[in-house]
Amino acid sequence: MAYSLKDLAWLLEKLQTKGVKGVVVGSTVIDLELRKKQFEDDIDIFVIEPSPLIEEDFYRGLAEEEGWQISYTALGTPKLVAKLPSGEEVVVELYENILDYYIPPEILENAPKKRIGKTEARFIRPEDYIVLKAKAAREADIEDLRIVREYIDEGKLRVDERIIKRDVELLPEDDRGFVVNKLRELGFRV
Helix, strand or coil: CCCCCCHHHHHHHHHHHHHCCCECCCCCHHHHHCCEEEECCEEEEEECCCCCCCCCCHHHHHHHHHHCEEEEEECEEEEEECCCCCCCCEEEEEECCCEEEEECCHHCCCCCEECCEEEEEECCCHHHHHHHHHHCHHHHEEEHHHHHHHHHHCCCCCCHHHHHHHHHHHHHHHHHHHHHHHHHCCCCCC
16 A cells, blocks of 8 residues: 555545545654655545535545545544555545544644645644644554654654644643653653
């Protein structure tokens, strides 16, 4: 399931032209900061509109029109298996705030736009990714954060710990202490 930067740009442009507005929130954010040209992970998008839960038929129609497959994430939101022009397939998981999956609106609103080829899309910052992974705190999330920490320690990735601290303050009060402890365990100064 390897795909290129060109494939990523094509897919984001395709979703935008079909009316999907969202912010890329997954590991793609880190891969782009590392200036990778090839990607292997799925693409996680926090959808602003149309709602993946309320407008599931929209995504079903989009998949049918494009010849893509559709299934569901662990949270029950739609997941597309998109066929790329290169012949490769990539999984696109569509999320919104539901159950324990919560991204503060301020993080989404402040997500900067990046240009990939001719396509402009919004991506959360690496600092946002770090805080959201610490909040989720599943075993895989902690392992992802260990890898990010290695990139930072090796000088391959730079982060602004002031943004990390700001993001922690945006979380619900009940989550803040837990997230701070997880981040400190991993070597972040918060």
